[in-house]
Amino acid sequence: MNYHQALAGAGMGPGNNVAGANTGGEFCPDCPTQTMYDPPVTLYEDVYHPQLVNVVHAVNVVKQHHCCPVYNHCYTYSETDVMARGKKARVSSAKRAKKSTKKRSRK
Template sequence: MSSFCPNCPDQTIVDPPQTVYENYYHPQHVQVIHPVEIIRQHHCVPVYHHCVTYTVKDKMCTVSGLKKKSRKRK
């Protein structure tokens, strides 16, 4: 490896300027009105209510297989 280092003069190059913008934002109050219309719709819905009616009957029943005893006349 060579240890030779030439003595080069310094140079300066200047590029054309660039514009850099810094943006700053400040709040501005703006009212936005959203009108809402509410429509109330009414509907008839059948709801079934079940009613039960009943009757009660009494019925006399005979016991099957039993015969009436006949009486002997004296």
């Protein structure tokens, strides 16, 4: 039996014979007032406060190096000095060889 059930069974609930208990009327002036203490009731109220939490995220950077062709065009030059012989066209060595064979065959 809990506390509230004990009070109801002590003549304080419906069907009791205490004058004015249910009607809200006045009690007998000859009865002294008594003080009664209810056992304490614990109430919990949740109160939230911000709390700074440092979260460290580790990041590992991997640099991948790749070779890709970048064309650098280089040119080499060579120079040759030759003497020009007037306006007469130079005869190729093949033509000269033909002429010399013709001359030999005539003889």
